[in-house]
Amino acid sequence: MERLSVSKATLGRLPIYLGMLRELPPDEYSNISATTISKKLSLGEVQVRKDLAAVSGAGKPKLGYVTQELIEKLEEALGIKSLTEAVLVGAGRLGRALLEYDEFRKYGVMISAAFDCNEQVISLNGKTEILPMNRFEAYCKAHSIRLGIITVGEGSAQVVCDLMVQAGIAAIWNFAPCKLEVPKGIMLQNENLALSLAHLNNQLKNQDQEEKNGRKGV
Amino acid sequence: MERLSVSKATLGRLPIYLGMLRELPPDEYSNISATTISKKLSLGEVQVRKDLAAVSGAGKPKLGYVTQELIEKLEEALGIKSLTEAVLVGAGRLGRALLEYDEFRKYGVMISAAFDCNEQVISLNGKTEILPMNRFEAYCKAHSIRLGIITVGEGSAQVVCDLMVQAGIAAIWNFAPCKLEVPKGIMLQNENLALSLAHLNNQLKNQDQEEKNGRKGV
Numbered sequence: 001m002e003r004l005s006v007s008k009a010t011l012g013r014l015p016i017y018l019g020m021l022r023e024l025p026p027d028e029y030s031n032i033s034a035t036t037i038s039k040k041l042s043l044g045e046v047q048v049r050k051d052l053a054a055v056s057g058a059g060k061p062k063l064g065y066v067t068q069e070l071i072e073k074l075e076e077a078l079g080i081k082s083l084t085e086a087v088l089v090g091a092g093r094l095g096r097a098l099l100e101y102d103e104f105r106k107y108g109v110m111i112s113a114a115f116d117c118n119e120q121v122i123s124l125n126g127k128t129e130i131l132p133m134n135r136f137e138a139y140c141k142a143h144s145i146r147l148g149i150i151t152v153g154e155g156s157a158q159v160v161c162d163l164m165v166q167a168g169i170a171a172i173w174n175f176a177p178c179k180l181e182v183p184k185g186i187m188l189q190n191e192n193l194a195l196s197l198a199h200l201n202n203q204l205k206n207q208d209q210e211e212k213n214g215r216k217g218v
Numbered sequence: 219m220e221r222l223s224v225s226k227a228t229l230g231r232l233p234i235y236l237g238m239l240r241e242l243p244p245d246e247y248s249n250i251s252a253t254t255i256s257k258k259l260s261l262g263e264v265q266v267r268k269d270l271a272a273v274s275g276a277g278k279p280k281l282g283y284v285t286q287e288l289i290e291k292l293e294e295a296l297g298i299k300s301l302t303e304a305v306l307v308g309a310g311r312l313g314r315a316l317l318e319y320d321e322f323r324k325y326g327v328m329i330s331a332a333f334d335c336n337e338q339v340i341s342l343n344g345k346t347e348i349l350p351m352n353r354f355e356a357y358c359k360a361h362s363i364r365l366g367i368i369t370v371g372e373g374s375a376q377v378v379c380d381l382m383v384q385a386g387i388a389a390i391w392n393f394a395p396c397k398l399e400v401p402k403g404i405m406l407q408n409e410n411l412a413l414s415l416a417h418l419n420n421q422l423k424n425q426d427q428e429e430k431n432g433r434k435g436v
Contacts, residue, residue, distance in 0.1 A: 005424055008417045012410060084419050094315035098411070101312070103395045107416030146426075147419060171422040173415055177321045187425070189418045192230060193316070193409075197391055198325030199226045200407045201302050201365060204389040206223060207405070208364075 033064030079108025251282030297326025
């Protein structure tokens, strides 16, 4: 089966379509048009058509989409029926906040285990198991883990990153505020939360400045 | 003073330039060229020139930048000398993880207070004060707060958002996984952590698929 390449913006809207379609009374909506979907969600029709085309091709003229088929295509694109298992290293406050975050499953990923070297943290586990680091590599290999999340501090992030690569992980989501080195072919995505807030702050300052200039101009 | 508009990508690199420049021995580097900066940081020279031009104009031929002046321009662009105060509502695990996150200050923002309606959380405060919600509006007005962070659950996010707008907040960073309604002129930035992970997972699946197809082709 060929995988379709879906942009991040489209991907972000797929759970919205899916949630709405699942709640429709099935006897009233065996079919649904892109126009109806766009009205129900207050989204632009061009955008809706483009998003749905990326996962399911175009709807049929007059009939639109077969609702049940569209639901299945959306579930498939999101990987909901076959969740990808991820592991997390660093079960401090941020790590545990991510473990508690229920949204990942809606997007096809579950964090199946977390690891830490702190004994106190390990005994604190909630619904996801927190395991000691010496079990990391064996766990990843036994579960064929390809996706890893780094939530340790700056000081140990590179060591954890290297362990992940050695354990067969191919894509790393890094929250530590530092630059990590990965071998060619390993995907690295840095999450810089401070930068997101700084960017918002910058936009706010620019807006304030424009307003000030505007007032001066009057 | 005119504010320069700095892209998010450039903004993300400014602390890297600043950190490097601050560690230079001042007697050796009263001036520094973009070429030297790019070599020291393993960044492309074109990118370095563009980034620095956005905060400080072009360097002088042969001389480059006056190091101390460039440091000051970077600090100014990042707002480090006059930190913007932000407030956070929802001091659960994610909220407290953000309160502990030291990186915000490097980007010109400090979370000066957090609010929650849970008495137990309020008594747990660490270095940032956690206050009861009934003090929210007065605090924001007294401190002229313009920047708010929502880390409550989906169920109370809109209520908190409305309270923020009422208290004079003009830019909101929302972590709750839901669509919020804000009046015109209020900036809203949604942080969808699940989507970042899903996007990485999707890229990984695409890469696996390409490799599979490649092997078939041989």
